[in-house]
Amino acid sequence: DVKVTQSSRYLVKRTGEKVFLECVQDMDHENMFWYRQDPGLGLRLIYFSYDVKMKEKGDIPEGYSVSREKKERFSLILESASTNQTSMYLCASLPSGSGGLLTMNTEAFFGQGTRLTVV
Amino acid sequence: AQKITQTQPGMFVQEKEAVTLDCTYDTSDPSYGLFWYKQPSSGEMIFLIYQGSYDQQNATEGRYSLNFQKARKSANLVISASQLGDSAMYFCAIDEVGSARQLTFGSGTQLTVLP
Numbered sequence: 001d002v003k004v005t006q007s008s009r010y011l012v013k014r015t016g017e018k019v020f021l022e023c024v025q026d027m028d029h030e031n032m033f034w035y036r037q038d039p040g041l042g043l044r045l046i047y048f049s050y051d052v053k054m055k056e057k058g059d060i061p062e063g064y065s066v067s068r069e070k071k072e073r074f075s076l077i078l079e080s081a082s083t084n085q086t087s088m089y090l091c092a093s094l095p096s097g098s099g100g101l102l103t104m105n106t107e108a109f110f111g112q113g114t115r116l117t118v119v
Numbered sequence: 120a121q122k123i124t125q126t127q128p129g130m131f132v133q134e135k136e137a138v139t140l141d142c143t144y145d146t147s148d149p150s151y152g153l154f155w156y157k158q159p160s161s162g163e164m165i166f167l168i169y170q171g172s173y174d175q176q177n178a179t180e181g182r183y184s185l186n187f188q189k190a191r192k193s194a195n196l197v198i199s200a201s202q203l204g205d206s207a208m209y210f211c212a213i214d215e216v217g218s219a220r221q222l223t224f225g226s227g228t229q230l231t232v233l234p
Contacts, residue, residue, distance in 0.1 A: 030220075031222075040128070040226065041226060042125075042210060043210060043212075045222070045223055056221070058221070059223075088162070106152055106154075106169050107154075107166045108212075110163070110164035112162070
């Protein structure tokens with residue numbers, strides 16, 4: 001019944017390492033999102049994608065990049081990890097509406113989260 | 120301006136009472152959707168309720184209802200008959216259709232249900 005899967009639940013990386021966080025969904029959704037969650041700040045949008053090879057910056061894209069080569073997979077990349085990127089990372093997917101009118105019972109599905117610690 | 124504002128960092132409610140969690144939003148997009156999610160201490164994101172901008176009636180789902188006031192750009196979550204298991208972080212989010220779907224969350228409200 002798993003719908004959105006993140007590759008790791010816990011990850012520890014060293015400062016300066018290149019880090020890949022993978023997210024896969026099996027619902028054929030067009031839209032995928034990466035967030036980081038920090039206490040008191042809620043979920044902050046890093047990047048999102050509405051189609052294969054399409055990506056848009058969210059509110060906090062600095063220090064991150066993304067890749068979407070296949071519809072089901074959306075990867076978050078930390079080019080050179082830093083300690084201030086220690087956080088919980090959440091991936092989500094969302095189906096498209098039709099003609100701009102959102103369908104009833106729309107739901108965004110989330111992965112289980114990746115707790116990344118950069119030391 | 121913040122797209123989603125949740126002004127209550129923490130709330131307390133007595134078991135079996137109703138509670139309202141506030142959410143205001145800011146968008147110029149005529150087509151949008153509003154979500155509420157619950158995040159217990161286990162960390163999973165649990166979908167509660169959804170309201171589309173063109174929906175004429177307020178959304179309801181069991182003990183959850185969304186008080187949608189479009190002119191005031193407000194989408195408050197009402198939980199009736201609170202239960203101890205309702206203690207969690209609650210997030211409001213807006214889905215703006217536009218040219219690309221952007222799903223933006225607020226900072227959340229920590230609800231504690233007291234026995």
